[in-house]
Amino acid sequence: xxxxxxxxxxxxxxxxxxxxxxxxxxxxxxxxxxxxxxxxxxxxxxxxxxxxxxxxxxxxxxxxxxxxxxxxxxxxxxxxxxxxxxxxxxxxxxxxxxxxxxxxxxxxxxxxxxxxxxxxxxxxxxxxxxxxxxxxxxxxxxxxxxxxxxxxxxxxxxxxxxxxxxxxxxxxxxxxxxxxxxxxxxxxxxxxxxxxxxxxxxxxxxxxxxxxxxxxxxxxxxx
Amino acid sequence: xxxxxxxxxxxxxxxxxxxxxxxxxxxxxxxxxxxxxxxxxxxxxxxxxxxxxxxxxxxxxxxxxxxxxxxxxxxxxxxxxxxxxxxxxxxxxxxxxxxxxxxxxxxxxxxxxxxxxxxxxxxxxxxxxxxxxxxxxxxxxxxxxxxxxxxxxxxxxxxxxxxxxxxxxxxxxxxxxxxxxxxxxxxxxxxxxxxxxxxxxxxxxxxxxxxxxxxxxxxxxxx
Numbered sequence: 001x002x003x004x005x006x007x008x009x010x011x012x013x014x015x016x017x018x019x020x021x022x023x024x025x026x027x028x029x030x031x032x033x034x035x036x037x038x039x040x041x042x043x044x045x046x047x048x049x050x051x052x053x054x055x056x057x058x059x060x061x062x063x064x065x066x067x068x069x070x071x072x073x074x075x076x077x078x079x080x081x082x083x084x085x086x087x088x089x090x091x092x093x094x095x096x097x098x099x100x101x102x103x104x105x106x107x108x109x110x111x112x113x114x115x116x117x118x119x120x121x122x123x124x125x126x127x128x129x130x131x132x133x134x135x136x137x138x139x140x141x142x143x144x145x146x147x148x149x150x151x152x153x154x155x156x157x158x159x160x161x162x163x164x165x166x167x168x169x170x171x172x173x174x175x176x177x178x179x180x181x182x183x184x185x186x187x188x189x190x191x192x193x194x195x196x197x198x199x200x201x202x203x204x205x206x207x208x209x210x211x212x213x214x215x216x217x218x219x220x221x222x223x
Numbered sequence: 224x225x226x227x228x229x230x231x232x233x234x235x236x237x238x239x240x241x242x243x244x245x246x247x248x249x250x251x252x253x254x255x256x257x258x259x260x261x262x263x264x265x266x267x268x269x270x271x272x273x274x275x276x277x278x279x280x281x282x283x284x285x286x287x288x289x290x291x292x293x294x295x296x297x298x299x300x301x302x303x304x305x306x307x308x309x310x311x312x313x314x315x316x317x318x319x320x321x322x323x324x325x326x327x328x329x330x331x332x333x334x335x336x337x338x339x340x341x342x343x344x345x346x347x348x349x350x351x352x353x354x355x356x357x358x359x360x361x362x363x364x365x366x367x368x369x370x371x372x373x374x375x376x377x378x379x380x381x382x383x384x385x386x387x388x389x390x391x392x393x394x395x396x397x398x399x400x401x402x403x404x405x406x407x408x409x410x411x412x413x414x415x416x417x418x419x420x421x422x423x424x425x426x427x428x429x430x431x432x433x434x435x436x437x438x439x440x441x442x443x444x445x446x
């Protein structure tokens with residue numbers, strides 16, 4: 001599967017991509033992220049570390065690495081986090097090691113992250129980051145989607161709505177913007193962005209020089 | 224059709240894209256270009272001006288604007304050409320007016336052009352240019368494809384092969400590189416590049432600010 005869809009371009013090595021996906025809550029980001037992870041090869045999720053309590057539906061080391069505040073602090077102090085933020089009294093951060101390993105090996109990672117985290121990743125690893133901001137089609141639609149979620153309390157919904165306004169103000173700091181008026185189309189647009197970014201010449205630092213030499217040497221051998 | 228595939232993103236205005244497609248002769252560029260023009264909306268071909276004799280299969284103002292050397296010179300002197308080059312004693316150039324009009328109106332144009340022309344377009348209109356270099360899978364494959372073409376004389380084939388080697392040396396100057404080992408996959412990759420580039424925040428200079436204000440105003444109105 002991986003070989004079939006990557007094709008001969010496998011012969012051209014490239015560096016990995018950090019695909020940063022942000023949006024206000026309720027704009028469809030999580031669904032798009034899940035679809036990208038399920039349908040695209042060579043893309044894995046960056047699992048964040050957090051101090052917030054685990055929900056019943058969540059699994060440790062799958063949805064988050066759940067750690068104590070003391071453990072989080074220790075990691076942050078030893079520069080083992082690529083970015084971190086405090087949201088509503090809880091800490092969230094991205095472990096550095098898995099990301100650096102993936103980048104060196106040409107594997108791509110998806111970051112489902114807010115504008116604060118996205119900004120830090122762009123500052124620390126600009127050459128690797130491809131950032132997409134997902135906008136709801138209208139604010140009415142966003143509110144309708146937030147209200148449709150049964151799991152959360154009214155207070156949570158209202159806080160999210162306030163956060164959404166703040167989050168939306170940061171779309172200009174991203175590389176791409178997708179208006180999610182149709183989930184399937186929004187997914188295909190995100191897929192196109194990753195497909196395109198994988199073909200960028202400036203990621204083909206290794207291998208393509210060799211590829212060119214081989215092309216031309218093969219020709220000279222014949223002539 | 225245009226409305227259906229563009230969707231609500233139509234509400235967000237953007238500037239036009241100059242899609243520059245280059246490759247050595249025989250790498251499949253013309254087929255990919257034709258497919259892009261047939262299958263994508265809001266994309267039209269930039270028709271070059273040339274002093275070379277019209278072939279029997281060619282139509283004036285469709286394949287090229289065929290002009291005299293004197294007329295070409297007049298255009299070039301009056302800065303009416305965005306780029307020009309001399310190839311084997313014939314002149315080729317891109318009329319400036321249709322391009323500038325398309326860019327202002329948010330329409331995209333395809334340039335089927337060699338590295339010399341591509342380079343001039345990148346120098347003159349960097350913000351609008353998205354450039355793709357198409358590589359053959361191997362030099363053997365390129366030679367086989369060149370020999371399969373019945374229309375051209377052996378001398379022409381050999382000259383093209385020499386040009387191909389020179390052309391390939393310039394792939395690094397492009398934004399993207401596609402290895403055409405499978406025509407359908409190569410087409411879909413080129414399509415993904417244009418889809419992605421249309422979603423870049425820095426092309427959304429006009430309109431998205433308004434869009435954001437409307438989103439937030441709509442929310443405030445409800446709150």
